[in-house]
Structures are given as structure tokens and as C-alpha cells.
Amino acid sequence: MQLFDTLRGEKAQLEVPSDRPITLYVCGVTPYDTTHVGHAHTFLIFDLLIRYLNYRGAEVRYCQNVTDVDTPLFERAARDNVPWDELARRETAQFVKDCADLNMIAPTYYPKASEEIPLMLTIVERLIEQGHAYERNGSVYFSIKTDPDYGAMTRLGYADMLAIANERGNDPNDPNKVDPLDFVLWQAAAPGEPTWESPWGPGRPGWHIECTTMSTRYLGEQIDIHGGGRDLIFPHHPSEIAQTEAYSGKKPFVRFWMHGGMAFLGGEKMSKSLGNMVFIREALNEHSADAIRWYLLSFPYRDDFHYERDGVLAAEAQVERMYSALAAVGGGAPASTDGSAEQNAFFAALDDDLHSPAALAQIDTLAQRILGDAAADRDVAAAQNALRTIAQVFGFKEA
Ligand SMILES: [Zn+2]
Structure with a gap:
């Protein structure tokens, strides 16, 4: 892989x-x-x-x-x-x-x-002994200059x-620091915060x-x-x-x-500060777990994505088609597929850096073929087995 x-x-x-x-x-x-x-x-x-x-x-x-x-x-x-x-x-x-x-x-x-x-x-004690960290006024910092590959x-x-x-919480003006980019290993006690005992006094990691x-x-x-x-x-x-x-x-x-x-x-990164969030439990109140899984994994995983309710509804329709294909009853005529080609393509997609959209496309293609075969009284048993296998590998709850 x-x-x-x-x-x-x-x-x-x-x-x-x-x-x-x-x-x-x-x-x-x-x-x-x-x-x-x-x-x-x-x-x-x-x-x-x-x-x-x-x-x-x-x-x-x-x-x-x-x-x-x-x-x-x-x-x-x-x-x-x-x-x-x-x-x-x-x-x-x-x-x-x-x-x-x-x-x-x-x-x-x-x-x-x-x-x-x-x-x-x-x-933290070991890092201090090794010269990678230093203590100042009850706080301990990692000295980034001791790591030439830092970042x-x-x-x-x-x-x-x-x-x-600095955007993400670093305080470059902390007077204890040797380098503004040094980061906290142990933070001296601050008012209103829980603390634990340490060799440098009360504080927290x-x-x-x-x-x-x-x-x-x-x-x-x-x-x-x-x-x-x-x-x-x-x-x-x-x-x-x-x-x-x-x-x-x-x-x-x-x-x-x-x-x-x-x-x-809504065009902005989902975040607490902007308040533009869809909580997991809200999504689960409206959509099935399988539809949410399908939708969220329909994007290449490293890409940013814009959450859209219509997209989850479309995924719901694809999930329903998969369920219908798994439950379909065919006849005795030779099938158009036994599912092995789609199954192999599904695994090839996952082998390529977990390319889930391409894997889902194989699930959908196989579901459509099974439904077509069932409607034409063809034998869909082998293809259904293949579909069930890949749907379960993908983690669909009801497959
Ligand atoms: Zn982490």
C-alpha cells in the first residue's frame, strides 16, 4: 500500500x-x-x-x-x-x-x-538533563535551536x-524564553487553572x-x-x-x-471562533451514519472540503442504492459481473494512498450492475457477496 x-x-x-x-x-x-x-x-x-x-x-x-x-x-x-x-x-x-x-x-x-x-x-526532566530544555520561573521550555531540523x-x-x-497560541513576548519560537513543556501555575506538582513547582504540561x-x-x-x-x-x-x-x-x-x-x-473554515460548525450529533439526527460516512469519505482525504447538506442527501441516495443491491433477488440467467473486477478496482483505489472516492465509485458501480442484473432475472449472488465484502471493509454499518 x-x-x-x-x-x-x-x-x-x-x-x-x-x-x-x-x-x-x-x-x-x-x-x-x-x-x-x-x-x-x-x-x-x-x-x-x-x-x-x-x-x-x-x-x-x-x-x-x-x-x-x-x-x-x-x-x-x-x-x-x-x-x-x-x-x-x-x-x-x-x-x-x-x-x-x-x-x-x-x-x-x-x-x-x-x-x-x-x-x-x-x-521533561530528561530533556533538561540533555540540554534540550530549560527552566525559567517555574516554566520549562524546549529550546528549538538544539534541533536543526525543527519544523x-x-x-x-x-x-x-x-x-x-503566534496565530495558534504561541506567546513570542514571554520574557522567560530564549527564542520566541521555543515552546512550553511545563507551564507554571496560572490563576483559575488546575495544577499538578512538579520539580519546578505547581503547573501543568x-x-x-x-x-x-x-x-x-x-x-x-x-x-x-x-x-x-x-x-x-x-x-x-x-x-x-x-x-x-x-x-x-x-x-x-x-x-x-x-x-x-x-x-x-459557508465559505469559511469550520471553527469555534466563527461559530460555523455542524456538530456530529446534529448530522446524526438528520442523516444515517452510513450516509455521513459515504459523504465525508467522498473527498480525497488530504483535500479541504465544503460541507453541504445536499451532498449528504445525495450520499444517502447512493447508500440506499447499495442496500437495495444487497437485498435484490435475481434469477438464474448468467450475470453481467461476478463483482471481482469491481472488488479488485476497489482495493487498488485504497492501495493508492487510501483513495476513498475511487473506492466508493466501485461500490456504486457494482450496486448499479447488480440492480440491472436482478431486473433482468440474472444471478446476482456472487456479485452481492463481493459488494458486501467491500462495503464492510469501507465500514458501512448496515452492509
Ligand atoms: Zn497530538
Whole structure:
């Protein structure tokens, strides 16, 4: 199977190991009531990948984290006057239900950042000992100058990286920092925020170190596939690489970096700040899980897409046609297809960097042929078996 790796900037062959599972880490959500269909899109990409690798005989060990130690969660909890951990628990439960309703395979490991603090402290201490990090006034920072490859994934220069980091929460004027682009590993206690004890005083971890810690703990220092939305290409993922490889002694952290496109609504990127979001549960109230899966995977996964209700309705019609084909009753005349050509083309599409639109086109083509054959009293049993197989690999709930 060929997969596009963001770090190399090209497709490469994913070798399936025979002696161990494939390891997959996908950056999870911050649970505070903003998980929209764009998030569903990201996690469906990896659900399809897991299902396909499983079909090919590979076991996948899948870790997805819960970012329940994060500024937006604390801000929302303060605004609504609810305990942050109660808000996180409630929203995590909702997200888990939404994913299950969308027929996503549950992760093998589902750690919460708030329960992984001890190993974060160990890793931060090691980074300080190694000279990759420094402490100032109770906070600890990663020194990006100690990693000449920092941000290589972005193919951007320092000024552009700094501009993006600043848009995404970096404080370039923090007087503790040696370099404005240095990022926080441990943040000294701030008023109104939960804190944990550390060798540098009370505080809480930075976002990037959370993922380094959980991926290392559950999947090891080197993993096969690491994924997330495209907005994690900077600064989150390069910061994870810098910390993890410093900690592990320069072992290459990840073989394939996979990034999904962003969802747009009404011409703007779906976001909390603009309020233009379609929540997963809203979509599920109106459409079937299979129609949402069909629609969200009808775009090449790396592309941005514009969410349109009419598009989901069109997907619903295609899903209905697939169900009709699976239930159709034919006759005894020779069939026009036994489904093997469509099935092979379906797998060839997934082998080509998980090209889901082309795979769906094969499902739809085969469904139409089966319906045509059934109407002409031809034997559709073999083709129906083939259709059921590929529909199940795609993750359709009712197939
Ligand atoms: Zn992450």
C-alpha cells in the first residue's frame, strides 16, 4: 500500500510487518463541546485505514488521546462555571458515543492527558538533563535551536513558522524564553487553572508533550503512522518530533505522517471562533451514519472540503442504492459481473494512498450492475457477496 507522508512530501510504500502489529497514533480532541463533522472526517479516514489493514491481515494497535489538559477546555469550564474535569468527562462520553454511532472502531488505547502527568515529568526532566530544555520561573521550555531540523515538515522559514505559531497560541513576548519560537513543556501555575506538582513547582504540561508522552508510553518510541488534521502540521507535530527524538536519542519517531483536510462551511473554515460548525450529533439526527460516512469519505482525504447538506442527501441516495443491491433477488440467467473486477478496482483505489472516492465509485458501480442484473432475472449472488465484502471493509454499518 502506498501512503503519502507529509514529512517526505511524497507517497511511499507502507510495509506491513509480519512479526508485530502496525502502530497508529491519532491526535484526539479537546473535550469541550466543539467536535464537529470536520473531526468526524479526520477520524473516519483512520477508521477506513484500520479496516483496510485488518482486511489485509495486519493487526493495528491504535492509540487516540483525550486532550483534557488544554487552555480552551479550562476557559470553557470557567465561562460556564463547571469543574473542568466534569466538563471533560461529559464531552468525552459524548464524543465516544458519536464515534460509536458512526461505526468507528474504538481505539486500543484511549488515554487522558490528565492521567499521564508522571511520565510527562520524567520526559521533561530528561530533556533538561540533555540540554534540550530549560527552566525559567517555574516554566520549562524546549529550546528549538538544539534541533536543526525543527519544523522540517512545514518547508517554511523561521519567520513564517513564528507567524503561524503566534496565530495558534504561541506567546513570542514571554520574557522567560530564549527564542520566541521555543515552546512550553511545563507551564507554571496560572490563576483559575488546575495544577499538578512538579520539580519546578505547581503547573501543568504543554500540549505537545502530552502527545509525545502518550504515544511513547502506549506505542513505543518509534511508531508507524501518526495522524491528525492538517492544522497540526505546525506547530504541534514538528514539536512532537523534536521532543520525542531528543528524548529517544534521535531514533526516527514516525514512518508516515498522515494529515486530513479541513472542513469548511459557508465559505469559511469550520471553527469555534466563527461559530460555523455542524456538530456530529446534529448530522446524526438528520442523516444515517452510513450516509455521513459515504459523504465525508467522498473527498480525497488530504483535500479541504465544503460541507453541504445536499451532498449528504445525495450520499444517502447512493447508500440506499447499495442496500437495495444487497437485498435484490435475481434469477438464474448468467450475470453481467461476478463483482471481482469491481472488488479488485476497489482495493487498488485504497492501495493508492487510501483513495476513498475511487473506492466508493466501485461500490456504486457494482450496486448499479447488480440492480440491472436482478431486473433482468440474472444471478446476482456472487456479485452481492463481493459488494458486501467491500462495503464492510469501507465500514458501512448496515452492509
Ligand atoms: Zn497530538
